[in-house]
Every structure is written in structure tokens, then in C-alpha cells.
Amino acid sequence: MECRMREMRCKEVINICDGCRLGYVADVELKLPEGQVCAIIVYGPYRFFGLFGRGEEYYIPWDCIQRIGDDIILIDKPFQRRDPALERKRRKKYGSFGRNP
DSSP states (O other): OOOOHHHHTTOEEEETTTOOEEEEEEEEEEETTTTEEEEEEEOOOBSTTTTTOBOOOEEEEGGGEEEEOSSEEEEOOOOOOOOHHHHHHHHHHHTTTTOOO
């Protein structure tokens, strides 16, 4: 299958472990001398209407990709989810913007 980067950016990435939509392909990591694709990178969701940037980006190794379709890419990679209780503690300690007052 041949695919240009321009076409890859239009494909949505879906994790088949939990059915979560991660977003769209934003970048590709390459090994230059060989021209081999190592991974795809998907930017995280916007935070607070895009005013505070984006969330964490997803680094997806090429080995985790199961299928590349016409409009989606299916991956099989379990991501660690943050514990909601720890997130609440962090917000209390650092405030709502994650900075130490």
C-alpha cells in the first residue's frame, strides 16, 4: 500500500483495545538512511477551547498498527489511564491550571 503524508493526515486513529478515538495523524517519525516509518504521532485533544494548548500527544509505534483503511487507522496499544482520584489531588495541590502557586 502506498500512502502519502498528506493522505495520512486525513485518517483518524482508533484504538481497538477500548474503542477510543485518539484523533488524526499529525506527524510521522522516520529513519532517514533507510526511509523506514518508525511511528505515527497523534496530537492530544485541545484543552479549554484551545486556549491552553493541547493535551499529551500519542506516540504510536509502527508495530502497534493493525490496519490502515481508506479513512481510519486501527491500532492495538493499551494506554495507561490516569486515576481520577490522583487527578483531583493534583488539582487541589496545584490549582486548576496545574501550576504551583
